Amino acid sequence: MENVVQVRGVSHRYRGAIALHEVDVDLRPGVTAVLGPNGAGKSTFLGVLSTALRIQRGSVDLGGIDSVRDRRRYRAGLGFLPQSFTLPTNLTVREFLGLTAWQRLVPRAGRAAAVEAALDAVDxxxxxxxxxxxxxxxxxxxxGIAQAVVNHPRLLLLDEPTVGLDPRQxxxxxxxxxxxxxxxxxVISxxxxxxxxxxxxxxxxxxxGxxxxxxxxxxFTAGRGRVAxxxxxAYEALVGES
Known part of the structure; x- marks a missing residue:
């Protein structure tokens, strides 16, 4: 399956402390879950992918577009839902998504269709x-997810998407x-x-990191299936007391 994103040699430090070290990852169509203990580098990894953090070393490529050299085009192919976000509660859902589509440079002629597609995608x-x-x-x-997909991104980042929801939600x-x-x-963290x-x-x-x-x-589960x-x-055996 063709890679969508190539992460090569990405390293990041905060005041000398290593947050990411020589990360090489290929991201393909489908859902990749990022796990790790507190301080493992999950937030930094999403920050680099979202361009919220500037790459200190290495590269991130989205379909041939480098996130540093062509940041504008890279962001055009990106959708992001942070863990905490604020919505303009005075707007209707359609008004908000229309505004978001405009901000994401969705062409005017296709904006209404993009909004409807995003609405359909999240029911x-x-x-x-x-x-x-x-x-x-x-x-x-x-x-929040609809605003992240209204520009039909090739890469969608969801940070703790189920936090704060009740069991049915x-x-x-x-x-x-x-x-x-x-x-x-x-990518879900x-x-x-x-x-x-x-x-x-x-x-x-x-x-x-x-x-x-x-x-x-x-x-990951050595063939035992997708049971929590x-x-x-498998997670405990891998990271132990990290």
């Missing part, structure tokens, strides 16, 4: 004319995210193995 077409203030927390998270989001990976690379079991095709484990595992869920308990056991 919010029936709520398009409701004010965001009237929606539940789970719906807010779906609107988490279940709905866990059903949604795999569908978004059909034609793009989706999470500390919940239940998220990995429900959503991910691949697992990337970071510890002390280095890649400790990069492979399929099947490979098996993922927990």
């Amino acid at each position: 919010l077409a029936g709520r398009r004319d409701e004010r965001i203030s009237a929606l539940s927390g789970g719906m807010h998270r779906r609107v 988490r279940r709905g989001l866990r059903e949604l995210v795999p569908t978004l990976g059909a034609d793009r690379a989706v 999470t500390h919940l193995t239940e998220d990995v079991a429900a959503m991910a095709d691949r697992v990337l484990v970071l510890a002390e 280095a890649v400790r595992f990069d492979g399929t869920v099947h490979e 308990a098996h993922l927990d056991a």
